[in-house]
Amino acid sequence: MIDLPPGTGDAQLSIAQSMALSGAIIVTTPQTAAVSVALRGAAMFAKVGIPIIGVAENMSYLEDSNGTRQYPFGQGGGLKVATTLDTELLGEVPLDAAVRQGGDLGIPIVISHPDSNAARVFKSVALTILHKLGQISQ
Numbered sequence: 001m002i003d004l005p006p007g008t009g010d011a012q013l014s015i016a017q018s019m020a021l022s023g024a025i026i027v028t029t030p031q032t033a034a035v036s037v038a039l040r041g042a043a044m045f046a047k048v049g050i051p052i053i054g055v056a057e058n059m060s061y062l063e064d065s066n067g068t069r070q071y072p073f074g075q076g077g078g079l080k081v082a083t084t085l086d087t088e089l090l091g092e093v094p095l096d097a098a099v100r101q102g103g104d105l106g107i108p109i110v111i112s113h114p115d116s117n118a119a120r121v122f123k124s125v126a127l128t129i130l131h132k133l134g135q136i137s138q
Contacts, residue, residue: 060092
């Protein structure tokens with residue numbers, strides 16, 4: 001798995017052209033500008049024959065202790081990208097301080113807070129990706 005920065009620069013294109021990649025997962029946030037960048041990235045992968053496995057939306061929402069969701073960055077960007085690409089929306093990852101803290105400490109949310117909503121989303125996305133990669137390799 002390779003985590004690339006957004007965009008379609010030389011690094012992304014070189015990797016896409018020089019490595020045998022099984023597929024690409026497009027990650028976006030709900031904002032309109034991010035959706036546009038994600039679609040350009042997906043077009044680059046399609047141009048070099050790399051299948052799009054699905055789309056994940058990061059920073060989708062904030063959830064308070066009562067389960068009420070707020071959408072500070074807008075709503076539906078990931079679904080728009082997935083629909084445009086005719087692929088699956090793999091999940092909507094919430095904006096959660098524990099995810100950032102775990103990243104800073106090198107402890108994934110699925111380890112530090114395995115029963116959290118964010119961990120459930122990450123696990124679901126990961127399982128779906130594994131399943132789809134199994135289909136691609138067959």
